[in-house]
Amino acid sequence: MDQADSAAARRDLAFHLHPSTNLALVQAEGPLVISRGEGVYVYDEAGNRYIEGMAGLWCAGLGFSEKRLAEAAYRQMLALPFYHSFSGKVPAISTELAEKLVGVAPEGMGRVFFANSGSEANDSAVKLAWYYNNALGRPDKKKLISRRKAYHGVTVASASLTGLAFAHSDWDLPAPRFLHAETPHHWRGARPGESEEAYAQRLADELERLILAEGPDTVAAFFAEPVMGAGGVLVPPATYFERVQQVLGKYDVLMIADEVICGFGRTGNMFGSQTFGIRPDVITCAKMMTSGYQPMSAMMVSQRIYSVLEDQSRKLGVFGHGFTYSGHPVPAAVALETLAIYEERDLLAHVRRVAPVLQEGLRAMADHPMVGEARGVGLIGAWELVRDKATKAGFDPKAAVGAQFVRNAQRRGAILRVLPGDIIAFSPPLVIEEHELRELLAHAAGALDETWQWVK
Numbered sequence: 526m527d528q529a530d531s532a533a534a535r536r537d538l539a540f541h542l543h544p545s546t547n548l549a550l551v552q553a554e555g556p557l558v559i560s561r562g563e564g565v566y567v568y569d570e571a572g573n574r575y576i577e578g579m580a581g582l583w584c585a586g587l588g589f590s591e592k593r594l595a596e597a598a599y600r601q602m603l604a605l606p607f608y609h610s611f612s613g614k615v616p617a618i619s620t621e622l623a624e625k626l627v628g629v630a631p632e633g634m635g636r637v638f639f640a641n642s643g644s645e646a647n648d649s650a651v652k653l654a655w656y657y658n659n660a661l662g663r664p665d666k667k668k669l670i671s672r673r674k675a676y677h678g679v680t681v682a683s684a685s686l687t688g689l690a691f692a693h694s695d696w697d698l699p700a701p702r703f704l705h706a707e708t709p710h711h712w713r714g715a716r717p718g719e720s721e722e723a724y725a726q727r728l729a730d731e732l733e734r735l736i737l738a739e740g741p742d743t744v745a746a747f748f749a750e751p752v753m754g755a756g757g758v759l760v761p762p763a764t765y766f767e768r769v770q771q772v773l774g775k776y777d778v779l780m781i782a783d784e785v786i787c788g789f790g791r792t793g794n795m796f797g798s799q800t801f802g803i804r805p806d807v808i809t810c811a812k813m814m815t816s817g818y819q820p821m822s823a824m825m826v827s828q829r830i831y832s833v834l835e836d837q838s839r840k841l842g843v844f845g846h847g848f849t850y851s852g853h854p855v856p857a858a859v860a861l862e863t864l865a866i867y868e869e870r871d872l873l874a875h876v877r878r879v880a881p882v883l884q885e886g887l888r889a890m891a892d893h894p895m896v897g898e899a900r901g902v903g904l905i906g907a908w909e910l911v912r913d914k915a916t917k918a919g920f921d922p923k924a925a926v927g928a929q930f931v932r933n934a935q936r937r938g939a940i941l942r943v944l945p946g947d948i949i950a951f952s953p954p955l956v957i958e959e960h961e962l963r964e965l966l967a968h969a970a971g972a973l974d975e976t977w978q979w980v981k
């Protein structure tokens with residue numbers, strides 16, 4: 526069957542408004558319609574098989590056919606398909622999940638607020654930072670600092686946190702109060718001969734200057750992904766978060782860790798904060814919490830922050846923030862089952878065992894004429910494609926070299942994703958086995974050579 530001619534493709538082209546897509550291009554080329562999944566593979570309508578090198582959107586940690594998650598959802602649907610958590614009511618299963626999350630979270634987290642997406646969790650964290658400072662009688666302490674190239678979502682507040690042009694241009698964003706600090710990327714940002722530690726110190730000094738210039742009494746929170754995902758899979762330089770936290774501590778600025786990608790094992794620990802020595806006041810997480818099988822996110826806060834919220838709600842009569850589906854019982858049941866499977870199968874140990882295959886495989890191509898940098902940690906990695914390795918100059922964006930790579934990989938049977946700047950991202954399901962990683966890398970290496978021939 527020709528993909529572009531299937532009934533689903535025709536319906537898609539006629540009726541669907543795609544998220545985060547070049548709408549004109551999909552209209553011209555047609556969509557890839559995926560109809561089923563099995564392990565780390567998905568299949569299109571014609572039966573072609575693809576190894577899913579991105580776990581969908583960094584989320585299907587358990588792959589695409591974990592029956593226990595379907596059964597957990599079904600059982601919960603029969604028992605209690607919906608209930609809410611407003612005004613003192615709560616589905617029993619959501620309380621179980623809240624306890625479980627606090628149990629697996631880095632030290633210091635005491636309470637869990639549920640939402641439906643990473644964007645909503647980050648929006649909630651922005652509002653929390655404002656509400657918290659109002660409650661403490663600091664009405665001017667409201668500015669948020671994130672980093673250029675950060676990705677925190679696409680709602681008005683989370684897109685404002687995001688530091689990528691596509692989230693701002695023509696969207697009239699970022700909103701006031703949102704500031705962006707420098708991207709921590711040693712390979713591109715460091716001066717010649719500057720060590721990772723010296724570079725990290727320089728970035729922390731710059732952050733301190735920014736806070737001082739704005740006025741410490743006006744800065745509420747710093748948002749950071751442990752590894753920056755959609756901005757290019759940027760692993761922080763050594764000591765970066767240690768230095769940053771010293772600055773935040775000095776000026777009473779909240780550290781908010783966006784663990785939407787890193788949370789639940791991606792970097793080899795349960796949370797990226799543990800991998801990089803971050804001591805967050807607030808954590809947002811989503812994606813692999815349910816292995817992507819149900820939409821759900823969470824914002825976790827320390828008991829100290831929670832106490833401030835509780836006092837304020839006593840004064841105001843309500844903590845006036847929440848979604849109809851906050852703590853929805855069906856995704857809660859799926860999340861609990863997901864976390865149970867992660868533990869039973871000791872998935873963190875599995876990630877640590879197989880991660881070297883991915884990391885060494887990516888770095889083995891670092892000599893390729895088009896690979897500027899091969900990087901990553903755990904089961905997340907990237908190739909940054911460049912036109913000139915000596916100057917690190919990238920390709921003309923109009924040439925869409927990364928998109929061509931993705932097409933070539935797809936034809937070979939691998940789904941990978943291009944990020945802005947012709948960066949090829951790898952973020953496979955956590956359950957991936959060594960031989961499957963080798964298959965993914967072989968397809969990627971073939972696609973790289975093919976793309977190089979096309980560029981030349």
Ligand code: PLP
Pocket residue numbers: 582641642643644645647676677678679750754755783784785786811
């Ligand atoms: N934060 C990070 C680090 C993300 O990677 C994403 C999505 O990819 C989000 C937030 C937004 O999550 P969602 O798409 O569920 O709103």
